Amino acid sequence: MKHLLTLIPSIVLLTGCPSATEELLLTDENNYNFVGILEVESIPTAEAADLNICWDQIVQDIQCHDTDPVSDIDNISLIRIPYLSETEVAEGLAGQGLQQADVSGYIEYQPDGNTCVSLSDMSLFGTEIDLEAEFNEQGGTFLLLLTTGIEPGVGVRVLAFLDPTAGETNTQVDIPDGCGALDVTVDLQSMPRLSVPAEQPSWPISWSDLSVDAQGFDLDLNRIDGVQVGYFGDKTPADLESEFLDLELVAEQLFQITIEAGSSSDLSEAVDANGNQFAGFNKDGLWLIALRCSRCSNPAPVFLTFVDPVVEP
């Protein structure tokens, strides 16, 4: 059977008549299912005190990827969410439950090689936190984000809650390792696969019909800024369920497109890390197509499906 599959494309080539290009239309039906639960460490601290915050003990991030506290952490930010509990904030971060209006304060610090910062050295637009008035038990929930890159809320590697508590005297905050904070459950086996031609002149793709993301939340198509095509060889969907946080690491080949506008693209524009262009679903094995939102708080793909390459007679 394998020989037959490889023979047929050769015949097509000999005849010099590639099949007509079909648009790959992604639908909600083809999407995987994702449930993510964030269990964020809450660190009791003194109220109205200038804390010393350190992250030198971090070894891995929330996806359990190796993390260097010096070279991987570009920004430390503290966000105050006055009217939501720590549980509600964690749920919001894992899903889509947070609005900017929930946030009433944001200060940051770019460490430039340091692994500790005083709370009083963090600021935004020159505005510092008024420790006496704002950093106390009544101030709400305080979320500390350590990120790669300096775009607010993007590239989160490790996070923790600071919990100013009356009577608490702790002013030393040692941010714990991130691994274990994110509990992910994915279903990569229930959704129907997308049938695609194994080879055709190009691979126009559209996600304009998608309405919800993998968690079932309304999907803002304008937030999608990346398309990935991954080849995983002999791995099975069950294998990838257990390796979900490492999808990009375990892929034998990974082709990507950066999307700057719109809800369509062409997979023939996808390239791998070495600059090789995607040449088609031309190998036996497991292939997937994923849509990414790099600016979303949840790093999981908003869409992911497996493809069944079909060799046309």
Place this chain on the structure above:
Amino acid sequence: MPRLTTVLAFSLLTSACGGGPNISDVEYSVSENIATVVNVSWSLDESADAYVEYGHDEQFDLKTSISTGESHSVSLLGLKPEADAQFRVVVSNDDGDVAGEAYDVTTGPLTNAFPTLAGEGEGDAGGWMLAPMIGTSTGPVIMNPDGNIVWAWIDESGLDVYRARISQDGKSVIYNAASVSGDPADDAKLVRVALDGSSVEEIPVELLAHDFVEHEDGTIGAMVVEYDETGEIRGDALVEIAPDGTQNVVWSAFDCFDPETQDPGEDSGWTFGNALDYSLEQDAYYLGMRNFSGIIKIPRADFSCEWVFGGEANTFEFSAGSATFLHQHQFHVMDDSIVVFDNDGYGGMASRVVEYDVDFEAQTAEESWSYTDVTLYTFVLGDVTRLDDGDTLVTWSVSGQIDRISPNGDVDWTLNTGVGAVFGFNTVVDSLYQ
């Protein structure tokens, strides 16, 4: 420089129904750079006034400014992304306005750097809004009265963008790219982007700060930071940038106030100007100073400090019981009242807007209205505009929320961003062609 898309259509010589100048050579193309903008050009067989009316669903409810001559070109602004639209050239003659043939066009997508926005509630924002978005991506956007983004530009400088305005000549959007966090940026500038994104001009302005205005003749008045001779005291100045590029400092806080006797003692500097408006009728600037918690009137006739409303250098008498504002940002000065975005005057973790009835001759003021949402704290920025019908449009900048508030305090319409995107100052206009 990016080029425009291929011209999509030509028209043969057509005559507007009802006679008058003939319309010919109608050409149109969707901009490659900002795909909600449609560039239209046409010719008339005799000089005449003409404009384009356009819209979605054959409503033709938008119209450009009027141009005069035989050859015309205009950029259609305000169309939604990835949507069908229609337009037609309208010629003005002795018999009135006569519309020509209608054309169909489909806009393309906008950048995905900014979230999709849509307001909720009754009615709309009461005007078109030009507001920088700041966050994971930063740059000026134009929102229609429903809160949908219909024009967007990404600023890649890494600087802060606080204000955007459509230029007086109707050909570009001007915005400031500066830094007010700590020391001012060395590469601060005003940026002029053609409406169709086809050209970008940068005007370096040393120590540029939060806000600017443009006068009818194209002169730009901008806030800049100014240090005293020791370099220790941070004040403010106004610089005027003439259309030929000449820059002149026209006003200095050091000329009006004395840091030895008038110093609120804030860590962030001395006066810390943070908002600028201009009144054509008064030919005067209104400059807000955060650390003084006051608003200064600066007539262009002599660049004096005619009065200071509130705070450290206040020259007004406020009625007993009137609220005082603290660390305010934008404001709206009207004939007999001022409404102020008051960041910290309410106290705690809430901001508010406060309106005062004002007798500018007698320099007396009395609080007449206020609105507070105790769940919203805008610790920096914030803007407020009194609409013609008496409603108030409040931009809770760092809360990523814009509300239309009725005089009795009802929120009739609201717009929210997701987490990670905030608004700068909000320039509200009735039309994109003024």
